[in-house]
Each structure stands twice: as C-alpha cells, then as structure tokens.
Amino acid sequence: MTMPNAARTDARQSDDVRKPDARPGNPRFSSGPCAKIPGFRLDMLEGAPLGRSHRAALGKDKLKAAIDGTREILGVPDEHRIGIVPASDTGAVEMAMWSLLGARKATMVAWESFGAGWVTDAVKQLKLDAEVVEAAYGQLPDMAALDWNTDVVFTWNGTTSGVRMPDGAAIPADREGLTICDATSAAFAQDLPWDKLDVVTFSWQKVLGGEAAHGMLILSPRAVERLESYTPAWPLPKIFRLTKGGKLNEGIFRGETINTPSMLAVEDYLVALDWARSVGGLEGLMARADANARTVWEFCETRDWIANLAEVPATRSNTSVCLKFTDPRIADGAAFAKAVAKRLEAEGVALDVGAYRDAPAGLRIWCGGTVETADVAALMPWIEWAFHAELAAQAA
Numbered sequence: 001m002t003m004p005n006a007a008r009t010d011a012r013q014s015d016d017v018r019k020p021d022a023r024p025g026n027p028r029f030s031s032g033p034c035a036k037i038p039g040f041r042l043d044m045l046e047g048a049p050l051g052r053s054h055r056a057a058l059g060k061d062k063l064k065a066a067i068d069g070t071r072e073i074l075g076v077p078d079e080h081r082i083g084i085v086p087a088s089d090t091g092a093v094e095m096a097m098w099s100l101l102g103a104r105k106a107t108m109v110a111w112e113s114f115g116a117g118w119v120t121d122a123v124k125q126l127k128l129d130a131e132v133v134e135a136a137y138g139q140l141p142d143m144a145a146l147d148w149n150t151d152v153v154f155t156w157n158g159t160t161s162g163v164r165m166p167d168g169a170a171i172p173a174d175r176e177g178l179t180i181c182d183a184t185s186a187a188f189a190q191d192l193p194w195d196k197l198d199v200v201t202f203s204w205q206k207v208l209g210g211e212a213a214h215g216m217l218i219l220s221p222r223a224v225e226r227l228e229s230y231t232p233a234w235p236l237p238k239i240f241r242l243t244k245g246g247k248l249n250e251g252i253f254r255g256e257t258i259n260t261p262s263m264l265a266v267e268d269y270l271v272a273l274d275w276a277r278s279v280g281g282l283e284g285l286m287a288r289a290d291a292n293a294r295t296v297w298e299f300c301e302t303r304d305w306i307a308n309l310a311e312v313p314a315t316r317s318n319t320s321v322c323l324k325f326t327d328p329r330i331a332d333g334a335a336f337a338k339a340v341a342k343r344l345e346a347e348g349v350a351l352d353v354g355a356y357r358d359a360p361a362g363l364r365i366w367c368g369g370t371v372e373t374a375d376v377a378a379l380m381p382w383i384e385w386a387f388h389a390e391l392a393a394q395a396a
C-alpha cells in the first residue's frame with residue numbers, strides 16, 4: 001500500500017533536486033544594506049568632493065541636492081522639512097522620539113523586531129507611560145482602533161515580518177497626536193500619505209541601495225510646531241538637537257548637518273536618486289518592487305510547502321518579502337530554513353536571505369526596486385531546488 005506513494009515521492013524529489021540551469025545575475029537579496037542600483041560601479045562616485053569641507057559651497061550644494069532630490073522623488077510637500085541626520089534610520093527615529101515624545105500620552109505599535117525596539121526605547125529608556133499595542137509576526141494590529149489623539153510611533157513596513165501598512169486610511173486627518181513613522185523599508189517602494197505622517201524616517205541603505213551612514217528625517221508643520229512649543233524633560237545629546245533657543249534649527253533642513261556627513265555616502269545617494277529618476281521616479285520604483293514581490297507571491301501560491309508570513313494579502317510587503325516553510329515533513333523549522341538559506345548562499349544564487357534573527361524561521365527576499373525582476377524569477381527555481389534537496393538530506 002505504501003510503495004506507490006513512496007515511489008512517487010522519491011521520483012519527485014530526484015527530479016526536483018536537479019539544480020536549475022540559470023542563476024540570478026545578481027544574488028544580492030539582502031534586506032539591508034540592499035542591492036546597489038543596477039550597473040553600479042565605484043567610479044560612479046568620482047564626483048564626490050572628498051577631502052573638502054561639507055560646509056564649502058560644493059559640499060553644501062551636494063547636501064541640498066540630496067534633500068531636494070528626496071522631495072522631488074518622494075513627492076514630499078513643500079511645507080514639510082527634510083533633514084539629513086546622523087546614525088542611519090535608527091538615528092532619525094530616536095532623534096524624533098527623544099525630541100517629540102513626552103508632551104502627550106504615547107502609543108507604541110509593534111508587529112516585528114524594529115517596532116519592538118522603538119517600544120523598548122519609549123518604555124525602558126524614556127520611561128514613558130505608553131500604551132503598547134503589539135501583533136504577532138505575520139499580522140498587523142487593528143490600526144483603526146488606536147487612539148490617534150496620542151502620539152503614535154509605528155513602522156510603515158515591518159522589515160522582519162514582511163507586514164506593511166496597506167495605506168493611511170486608519171489614520172484620521174483630524175488627529176491631535178503626532179504620527180512618528182519609521183518608513184525605512186517603505187520609502188521609494190510604497191506610497192506614503194504625507195498628510196497622515198508627521199515624522200517619516202528612512203535610511204539610504206534600504207530601497208535605493210545607498211550607504212548606511214545617514215538617516216533622513218521628514219517633519220510635518222505639526223511636528224515642527226511641537227518642537228518649538230515643547231522641551232522634553234530629559235537631556236538631549238548634541239546629535240539629537242533640532243532646535244536652538246526654542247526655534248527649529250532650519251539650517252539642518254538646508255543641508256547644514258549637525259555633524260560631519262560622509263560626502264562619499266552623499267554622492268552615492270545622489271547617484272541612486274539619478275537612477276531612480278531614470279526608472280520613472282516613485283511610480284517606476286513602486287512598479288519594480290511590485291513586480292519583484294509578485295514573482296515571489298505567485299511562486300508561493302503555486303506551492304503547498306511555502307507561504308507568505310504576512311497573513312492578509314493587503315498587508316504583504318513588496319520590499320521585505322518574508323516566507324515560511326509549511327511542509328509537515330520538516331522536523332526542525334529553524335534548522336531547515338537556515339540550511340536552505342545556506343545552500344542558496346553556497347550556490348551563489350542568494351546572499352543573506354535567512355529570516356531575521358528574532359523573526360520566525362524562514363526566508364526573506366528583498367524585492368525593492370534596485371533588484372531586477374529577472375533575478376527574482378531566476379531565484380525561484382533555486383528555492384525549489386534547495387527545499388527538496390534539504391528535505392531529501394533530512395530524510396537521509
């Protein structure tokens with residue numbers, strides 16, 4: 001009775017275990033730092049004003065171009081300030097939290113590791129009396145049920161669970177609190193509703209494949225109003241200080257950075273912005289991420305052993321696509337997923353695609369716009385191969 005089934009399984013495995021012929025042209029599917037722009041070469045950065053002061057006219061022009069290009073491509077309204085700040089996205093988020101929170105009650109929302117990190121900041125470091133709203137990996141909390149008259153801190157796209165906000169519908173236009181949004185794995189890939197977001201942060205190292213040195217901090221007029229009318233009870237280190245004598249330090253938002261930026265990283269960002277223009281700006285970037293993510297989703301939909309970690313389709317990320325193995329034959333989920341990622345890396349077909357260390361076991365495939373859809377498509381048969389090869393190894 002069991003023979004025919006066993007024979008069929010063996011045949012399928014030996015078929016599937018054969019390695020695919022084609023390989024992705026670029027195996028870089030890391031969720032940060034993300035793949036650099038297609039065709040990137042180091043000599044593209046030769047316009048960087050190295051060894052020059054960032055306060056010289058040339059340096060200032062470059063920093064201003066980074067701010068202006070961000071506004072142009074992301075469609076940031078004129079009345080929002082855009083600043084380049086230290087310490088990548090983390091620097092930008094913490095600068096916002098330390099500068100703005102405490103004036104009213106806070107709601108900290110987390111559905112994966114990075115959001116959870118901001119909860120820790122608020123509760124354990126700032127010691128705020130915050131309402132903490134959490135959801136498990138794969139789920140989004142009921143955002144419409146939040147009290148938006150409190151200051152709400154959340155992540156637009158949860159990089160480690162692949163769950164994103166579908167849109168800004170849950171955020172009321174007439175909220176009294178500020179919305180502080182870590183959008184580092186969303187900016188340049190997803191539509192951000194600027195009228196609903198008072199603080200938006202991101203790092204160059206994510207969707208545009210830039211370098212990690214600096215964070216971008218985008219403030220709405222309401223956020224500026226808070227900065228100018230409220231002084232936090234705690235001390236602020238120099239690199240967090242956005243005001244001077246109770247007034248916004250406007251220089252920061254013209255490119256007069258608080259401390260010295262890397263002009264090499266700035267040049268790299270300007271090159272990435274140029275490339276973004278060449279693919280059609282935000283629309284083009286979103287379409288590229290959508291096509292990449294769709295390739296992975298369709299692969300999963302036609303397999304019964306792998307699934308998107310994001311449970312609700314509208315919340316599926318088009319950048320950090322997180323996958324889980326669902327085959328009941330898998331004995332140890334974490335060891336299995338690690339072994340699959342290791343096989344893919346050893347074959348040179350996918351680097352850094354293991355799930356984030358605190359997230360459920362699985363794979364995470366970056367699908368932001370710097371990744372080519374043909375490479376995602378070429379990777380899919382390799383995932384199939386690695387899965388069956390690992391299953392066979394486990395059975396043996």
Ligand SMILES: Cc1ncc(COP(=O)(O)O)c(C=O)c1O
Nearest residue numbers: 032088089090114155159184203
């Ligand atoms: C949602 C989110 N927030 C914050 C960070 C930290 O970013 P950075 O290392 O650029 O400060 C990351 C990095 O992956 C992230 O995905």
